[in-house]
Amino acid sequence: MPAVVMDGKALAAKVKEQVRSQVEPMSQKPGLAVILVGDNPASRVYVNGKKKDCGECGIYSEEYALPEETTQEELLELIGALNDRADVDGILVQLPLPKHLNEKEVLLAIRPDKDVDCFHPFNVGQLMIGEEGFQPCTPAGVMRMLEEYGIDPAGKHCVIVGRSNIVGKPQAMLMVKKNATVTICHTKTRDLKAECLRADILVAAAGRVGLITGDMIREGAVVVDVAMNRNDQGKLCGDVVYSQAVEKASYITPVPGGVGPMTRAMLMENTLYAARCHGKV
Ligand code: GUN
Numbered sequence: 001m002p003a004v005v006m007d008g009k010a011l012a013a014k015v016k017e018q019v020r021s022q023v024e025p026m027s028q029k030p031g032l033a034v035i036l037v038g039d040n041p042a043s044r045v046y047v048n049g050k051k052k053d054c055g056e057c058g059i060y061s062e063e064y065a066l067p068e069e070t071t072q073e074e075l076l077e078l079i080g081a082l083n084d085r086a087d088v089d090g091i092l093v094q095l096p097l098p099k100h101l102n103e104k105e106v107l108l109a110i111r112p113d114k115d116v117d118c119f120h121p122f123n124v125g126q127l128m129i130g131e132e133g134f135q136p137c138t139p140a141g142v143m144r145m146l147e148e149y150g151i152d153p154a155g156k157h158c159v160i161v162g163r164s165n166i167v168g169k170p171q172a173m174l175m176v177k178k179n180a181t182v183t184i185c186h187t188k189t190r191d192l193k194a195e196c197l198r199a200d201i202l203v204a205a206a207g208r209v210g211l212i213t214g215d216m217i218r219e220g221a222v223v224v225d226v227a228m229n230r231n232d233q234g235k236l237c238g239d240v241v242y243s244q245a246v247e248k249a250s251y252i253t254p255v256p257g258g259v260g261p262m263t264r265a266m267l268m269e270n271t272l273y274a275a276r277c278h279g280k281v
Contacts, residue, residue, distance in 0.1 A: 003223070003249035004149070008141070011148050012261035016057055019268045023058040030275030031060040032090040032116065032267075033082045037075065038068040038098045047094055049264055057268045060087065068098055075101060076109050083111040089274040090116035092267070095166075113277055116270040118170070127173050134270055139171040141262030142203065142224050143178065149251055151222055153180035157198055161185045161212065161239065162205030167226055171203055192216070204239035214244025223249040226259045 023030060032054055036047045047063060054061035064078060075093075082088050091114045097103050107115075112122040118134040126133040135143075146153065158180040162168040172182045185195050186206075196202055196216040204212050205226040217223060223245050225238030238255035246252055253259055 003246050003252040005246075006145050006149055006224075006251055006253045006258060008145060008253060008258040008261045011145060012141075012265035015144065015262075015265040016053060016268055019057045019059075019265075019272050022272060026275070026280055028087075028275075028280040029058060029060045030090070030271045030280060031062070031085075031088045032092065032271045033062045033064065033088045035064045035066065035075070035078065035091070035093045037066045037070050037094075037101065040096070043094045043096075050092070050267060053264050053268055054271075057272075059268060059271055062088070070098075070101070072101055072105065075106060079106070079109045083109075083114060086278070088114065089278050089280070090114055090267075090271040092117055114274060116267060116274055118270070119165070124165075124170070127170055130173075130177055134273065135174065135266070136166065136170045137266040137270065138167050138205075138226060138259060138263045139174050140266045140269075141259055142171060142226065143174050144266065145224070145253065145259070145262055146201070146222070151201070151251065153178040153201060155179060155181075156200035157181050157183070158201040158203065159183045159185060159195055159199035160203045160205065161192070161196070162203075162207070162226070164205065167205040171205065171226075175201075206239050208239055209237055210239075210241055212240040212245065214241060214248050217245055217248040219248055220250045221248065223252045224259065225253050225255050228255065228260060 051061050082091050091110045107119045112120045115123050118136040123134050153175050158175045160168050160171050163184050163186045172184050175182050193216045197218050199221050201222045203224045207227050209229045209231050225240040227239040229237050231237045236256050
């Protein structure tokens, strides 16, 4: 039987509606500042989406579209000013940054209580030790989607393909918190197929078209495709060969319309959370 397709678009709309209804009665609205440096077209699309989401949720948003040749000092100065503003609860610097900028230093400059991406080492540490706080948007979106479809990771074997700081590593932390047994695979994994076949929940986050084929998926596994790639025809696709995987999996996320919209919805939740932490009611 083909898999149940997990509808990230519909669930994201529901999450955003929940955020909107909580923001509506607030006397001081949550605020999000989004910084984009340079003219990466994919980043521009993401930033536009975030602005639109803020509008839908009643969240105040500001965009800073800075030229490619922005210096480290200029960027740090802007972040410093936003750190000090009470109307800005969240600061997001769209990645990747142009090569001449020091990403690590930039992420460190964002005040942890405004770090709605959950990229600051303080927040990453909080996540690691299981403390309450921000959760990174994409992994949190995956967890929310599993919850919505009644999939409890407890006791299950979760195999994550990809070890990025944005997805793979924090995803592992959230899965462990939910009592899953976790394997993280990466480019040096000796037998990726054998590892994937052990998965009750397979999270593909490697960023390689066609990496996960049907023969790598155990019958009845839950398949979550986090990747956003372009194939040879320029079409948006994930890491999973969907047509094959849908015949093996019990649940599957599509690309587009799966994890992507959930990531954006979780950013809205994080911005609301930041505003609450700042005492806005
Ligand atoms: N670039 C790709 N994904 C993300 C994300 O989740 N946050 C930021 N800031 N940049 C990204």
